[in-house]
Amino acid sequence: MVKSAINADLAATLDLVAAGCAGLRDDWWVFGGAGMALAGAPGLSPPDVDLIVSERDAAQLIALWNAQLETGGASPLFRSKIFAKADIGPLPVEIMAGFEVREPHGWSPVWPSTRQAVERPGGTLFIPTPAEQAQICRRFGRPKDLARLPALEALI
Template sequence: MVKSAIGTHLGATLKVVAAGCAALQDDWWVFGGAAMALAGVQGLCPPDVDLIVSERDAASLIITWRAQLETGAPSPLFRSKVFARTTIAPLPIEIMAGFEVCESGAWSAVRPATRQIAAFNAGVIFIPTPAEQAEI
């Protein structure tokens, strides 16, 4: 377990994430800036919380959180089979399933191999290890 460094808005949003993800059926992770803050990186103010989940769990969260599916074109570096956003917390929560990254012109799936609990007082939050976050 790692010691996190989170601000008020991120903390309140992570409480929503912990509660909403508690009953998910498959592995899930907080990813990106929020995961780096949870890993202890100081001074971060993530604009949102990114979640990597399975397609089955994405469908469940989209209904539970009344998230809006995003259908715009993917960025040249990232794309997701399912991408939805909800604003039920102080920070937007982005739900991603089938998340991929483009490297040297080839797309590859991003599914963390590691899963650790971040120290957070309002529920269980899973993140990739800091080493894997840096690698991704």
């Protein structure tokens, strides 16, 4: 059983995400800081909830939550085929489909291979396992991601 380490704003937003994602057809994940907090990493106060979803599920969530599509260019490190922001709770929710990270050999998809269920009052959420979250942090290589490795590794 996963013991989540989350604050009240994150908890409220995650419960809304769980309810909204209950009808999705494809695999999906909460990742980033919110996913790490759900895994039990202590001391995190993510400013948003990041979701990795399929393209068809992104369309469903965008319609359900009246999310705003972001059409700006990709960052130097990340890009998504679909990127939208939804204001459904205390924290914004970022919906990403076709999410990729730039690595030395070019752009590579970020699509977790593990899927761990976390039960919340609003429903079930899914996260990559702590081990896979640590691998993703290494792939991203940013100082904030690398700083989170010890907390994730302690959960493995």
